[in-house]
Each structure stands twice: as C-alpha cells, then as structure tokens.
Amino acid sequence: MLQRLNPRPDFRIYEIIYSGARIVVFEILAAADRPLTFLHDAYIRTGSINRKLHDFPEKERKIWQKNETGIFEKEIARILSDGPEITYLLDTFVYFDLLKIPYPESNKSVIERFMSEGFVIPLPDGKIGITNLGAILFAKDLSEFEKLQFKGxxxxxxxxxxxxxxxxxRTFPKGYASVFKTIIDFVDDQIPQKEVIEDGLRSELRRFSPLIIRELTANAITHQDFSVSGGPLIEIFADRIEFTNPGIPVIRTLRFIDENSARNEKLADILRRLGICEGKGTGIDKVVDL
Known part of the structure; x- marks a missing residue:
C-alpha cells in the first residue's frame, strides 16, 4: 500500500492502555507541499465517500494556493519563551566561525543577527520562534525539534x-552546518584505500576524492524534500558509495550536469555563504569531471 502512495506519508505509532485495554494509535502527518496521491490520483472526502480531486477543480485550486505559501524554511520548528534559550538549542558559534566573523559580545546581538537571517523570528507576547531553517542548520540536537528529529x-x-x-x-543528529565537516571526515575514514609503492616510497591511493564526498553530501542535504520522512543517507560499499535523500529530483536526472534548480532556495543560499555547498549548480559537474 505504501509503495502506491506519493509522497510516502510520515506516520507514528503510539501504544496506550485505557481502561485495562491496549490501544494502538496511528498518527499520519499531513502532506506539506502537495496532495497525497494513490496510484497517481489525489482524492478528497465529500460527504461519506472519497472522490478524485481533479473532479473538483475549485477545491484543488484552493489546496495548491494554500500550499504555495508553505515554505519549509520559514515554518516554525519550536517556540521559545525567551531569547537566551536560543543558545541552548542552537550552536550559534558555528555560524560565526564559518563566516569568519567575530562572535558578538551579547546574546542580544546574536539573536538580532539570527533574526536578520530568518533563523529565528519574533512572536507575540515576547516569545521567539526557531524556524526550520535555523534548526536544520544549527540544532545541537535535532530530537529537540519534533518535525526534524529524523532528518539527521x-x-x-x-x-x-x-x-x-x-x-x-551512525546517525549524526545535529544541524547540517554544525556537523558537516564531521560527516565528511567520518565518511572519508571509512573508505577503503589502496596501498601503492612508487619509486620506492609507500603511499595510500584514495578510491574516491574527498571533493566528491563533499559535493554529493552537500547536494543530498540541500535538495532533499523535507515533506518526505527520513533524512539523507550515505551508504559505503566495497566498490562504491551511494548517496540518497528523501523525495524525487526537481529536474530530470539526465539533465543533472547541465541544469540546476534548488528545491530549498534559502537553505541553499545559506549553505553557499557558509562555504558548504556550491551556489551555481556546478556540484554534479565537478563530480563527473573527477
């Protein structure tokens, strides 16, 4: 059944005991950016029956119109009662380190900078919201953010x-900017290396260039579909490495080397400025050239 649904829904299972009886509850999260389809058809509930969505064009238009405003990076991941909690949940030092600028002397200045980037936003009653963008980049622990806890x-x-x-x-349960270098170093350490002797000197020959690992990891992080459950996966075999991320490509796979399009534009822009990914869509081109 799940294989016939697109996108594959994210669901959670809860077990409770009520009046001595064991009850299992399935929570199915709503699709974020497009209607869920079954065998390529979306459905809508009308009265007591399910009907195909395309039979109700006005309702379909309203659904798409609503989804156009739902930008992942701007959605709130967690609401805080005050500003100081930000530095408890987010690794703010990484942002300034990667940009090679001095860390502010006050928490107020840190918060103001993060607000200017859209990592946090002010809310009524003096509260502050950490956006998905801020959490997915700088979370000290993604499990602190319910919607992002499986995105490591x-x-x-x-x-x-x-x-x-x-x-x-191994899963790296931190924000991508905070843990990117650690991931690259870990993957590089696991790749089998061949020992060669040339001119009487022994050296190790890398099967895969660190640049390839870096570019494809950054690509998997940047272009994933956050409405689909799970996070980027890197699988290392004796003869290859496979990089997988949630969702389907926004462009045809045959056009990867001569076309570029970012699913998460704000995320891609920040990662580019932090020196983690390319901003020109040339990452795959570099991998092919290598």
Missing amino acids: VRVSLYNGTNRLETLKD
Whole structure:
C-alpha cells in the first residue's frame, strides 16, 4: 500500500492502555507541499465517500494556493519563551566561525543577527520562534525539534558489495552546518584505500576524492524534500558509495550536469555563504569531471 502512495506519508505509532485495554494509535502527518496521491490520483472526502480531486477543480485550486505559501524554511520548528534559550538549542558559534566573523559580545546581538537571517523570528507576547531553517542548520540536537528529529544524516558501512552485513551505522543528529565537516571526515575514514609503492616510497591511493564526498553530501542535504520522512543517507560499499535523500529530483536526472534548480532556495543560499555547498549548480559537474 505504501509503495502506491506519493509522497510516502510520515506516520507514528503510539501504544496506550485505557481502561485495562491496549490501544494502538496511528498518527499520519499531513502532506506539506502537495496532495497525497494513490496510484497517481489525489482524492478528497465529500460527504461519506472519497472522490478524485481533479473532479473538483475549485477545491484543488484552493489546496495548491494554500500550499504555495508553505515554505519549509520559514515554518516554525519550536517556540521559545525567551531569547537566551536560543543558545541552548542552537550552536550559534558555528555560524560565526564559518563566516569568519567575530562572535558578538551579547546574546542580544546574536539573536538580532539570527533574526536578520530568518533563523529565528519574533512572536507575540515576547516569545521567539526557531524556524526550520535555523534548526536544520544549527540544532545541537535535532530530537529537540519534533518535525526534524529524523532528518539527521545517516552513514552506513557494509561488508562487501551488498547490504547483507552492516559493519557500522551512525546517525549524526545535529544541524547540517554544525556537523558537516564531521560527516565528511567520518565518511572519508571509512573508505577503503589502496596501498601503492612508487619509486620506492609507500603511499595510500584514495578510491574516491574527498571533493566528491563533499559535493554529493552537500547536494543530498540541500535538495532533499523535507515533506518526505527520513533524512539523507550515505551508504559505503566495497566498490562504491551511494548517496540518497528523501523525495524525487526537481529536474530530470539526465539533465543533472547541465541544469540546476534548488528545491530549498534559502537553505541553499545559506549553505553557499557558509562555504558548504556550491551556489551555481556546478556540484554534479565537478563530480563527473573527477
């Protein structure tokens, strides 16, 4: 059934005991940026029956009109009662370190800078909202943000060329900007290297360039579909590395090397300024050239 749905829904299972009886509750989260389809058709409830959405063009128009305003980066990930909590939940130092600018002397200046970037926003009654953009980039622990808790990058190392035996499996539950270098170093350390001797000197030959790992990891992070459950996955085999991210490409795969389009434009812009990804859509081109 799930294989016939697009996008695949994110659901959670809860078990409770009520009046001595065991009850299992399934919570199915609503699709964020487009209607859920079954065998390529979207449906809508009218009265007591389900009807195909395209039979109700006015309702369909309103749904799409509503979805156009739902930009992932601007949505609120968590509401705080006051400003100081920001530095408890977000690794604010990373932002200034990557931009190579001095860290402000006061929390107020940090908050103002983060507000100017859209990482946090002011709310009524003096409260502050951490946006998805701020959390997905700088969270010290993504589990502190319910909608993002499963978005951490996962790296799996297998024995041989298939998935029958897992040697290592590690998830990095931090914001992407905070943990990017750690991920790249970890992946690079797991890749088998060949020892060669040339002119009497022993050296190690890398199977994959660190630049390839960096570009494809950044690409998987930047262009994922955040409305789909799960996070970026890097799988290391004896003969290859596979990079997977949630969602389907926004452009045809055959046009990867001569066309570019960002699904998450604000995220891509910030990652470019932080020196993590390309902003010109040339990442895949570099990988192919290598």
